[in-house]
Amino acid sequence: MSSKNLLAIVLIGMIIFSCKPSEEKNETVDLTTQHELIFPKGEKITNNNFIGDVWVHMQVRADSVNQNSVGTVTFDPGARSNWHSHPNGQIIMALDGVGYYQEKGSAKKMLHKGDVVKCPANLPHWHGASADKEFIQIAITSRVDGPTEWLEPVTDKEYLK
Amino acid sequence: MSSKNLLAIVLIGMIIFSCKPSEEKNETVDLTTQHELIFPKGEKITNNNFIGDVWVHMQVRADSVNQNSVGTVTFDPGARSNWHSHPNGQIIMALDGVGYYQEKGSAKKMLHKGDVVKCPANLPHWHGASADKEFIQIAITSRVDGPTEWLEPVTDKEYLK
Numbered sequence: 001m002s003s004k005n006l007l008a009i010v011l012i013g014m015i016i017f018s019c020k021p022s023e024e025k026n027e028t029v030d031l032t033t034q035h036e037l038i039f040p041k042g043e044k045i046t047n048n049n050f051i052g053d054v055w056v057h058m059q060v061r062a063d064s065v066n067q068n069s070v071g072t073v074t075f076d077p078g079a080r081s082n083w084h085s086h087p088n089g090q091i092i093m094a095l096d097g098v099g100y101y102q103e104k105g106s107a108k109k110m111l112h113k114g115d116v117v118k119c120p121a122n123l124p125h126w127h128g129a130s131a132d133k134e135f136i137q138i139a140i141t142s143r144v145d146g147p148t149e150w151l152e153p154v155t156d157k158e159y160l161k
Numbered sequence: 162m163s164s165k166n167l168l169a170i171v172l173i174g175m176i177i178f179s180c181k182p183s184e185e186k187n188e189t190v191d192l193t194t195q196h197e198l199i200f201p202k203g204e205k206i207t208n209n210n211f212i213g214d215v216w217v218h219m220q221v222r223a224d225s226v227n228q229n230s231v232g233t234v235t236f237d238p239g240a241r242s243n244w245h246s247h248p249n250g251q252i253i254m255a256l257d258g259v260g261y262y263q264e265k266g267s268a269k270k271m272l273h274k275g276d277v278v279k280c281p282a283n284l285p286h287w288h289g290a291s292a293d294k295e296f297i298q299i300a301i302t303s304r305v306d307g308p309t310e311w312l313e314p315v316t317d318k319e320y321l322k
Contacts, residue, residue, distance in 0.1 A: 118221065
């Protein structure tokens with residue numbers, strides 16, 4: 001093979017090589033990574049109000065200046081809150097992954113990135129990740145009429161229904 | 162030059178070429194792009210309560226279920242709100258870019274990704290982008306005691322001070 005032919009073949013190889021989508025690039029656009037760049041994952045929750053591994057980063061604590069608390073919550077696959085209710089309701093904003101949300105007496109709903117839920121005051125509900133994918137959400141909770149009321153755990157039967 | 166030597170040189174070139182950070186990759190990790198994947202930029206604001214180009218995507222409108230409104234606001238460089246106040250205050254969460262925030266009687270502050278501001282009730286303030294960089298923020302505003310009170314525009318002198 002002449003030097004000229006070899007050069008041509010290798011140059012074509014370089015063009016193909018440079019156009020191949022890199023796996024690193026795909027990792028870079030992963031939404032979890034993107035989200036973590038804005039708000040940290042926070043601390044692992046150690047109380048008994050959750051099943052599975054759940055992290056919370058409290059951005060805003062309710063105080064006399066503002067009665068809303070704001071936190072980012074990350075649920076591992078299969079993790080979920082217990083049933084609970086809020087005296088002033090709650091706003092849930094799905095940032096990433098696939099989540100479940102259920103109000104007492106209604107069917108479970110799936111939540112995806114960009115979905116927003118308004119949970120009415122004093123209505124028992126739970127939220128968490130789907131069985132296969134983690135779920136990251138912002139929770140905005142007014143404390144004007146008091147704190148969250150925690151109820152019983154969500155059974156596997158309820159979770160999987 | 163022999164075919165072997167040429168091949169070696171070109172292979173080294175391919176390795177160097179493949180390791181060079183691609184500009185496309187840098188664009189991919191741009192936080193604005195990341196943010197827009199979660200919440201849309203929304204509609205351009207056409208009222209007179211802002212100077213410059215400002216977009217808003219209302220995620221949550223205040224209603225009887227929840228008295229908080231939640232919106233994502235994108236300010237072009239140099240764009241800002243007029244002075245205004247909220248009867249129940251406001252929470253501002255900086256998502257991206259570089260922003261300015263000023264309360265009446267205090268010095269202007271710079272805001273960066275992840276910063277959170279609690280603006281007290283009825284205290285005139287303004288927020289917007291820095292002169293050179295856009296600013297993207299979430300605003301959480303309780304409407305329990307009424308809507309935003311809009312005041313005078315922020316002069317160039319105030320903005321640049």
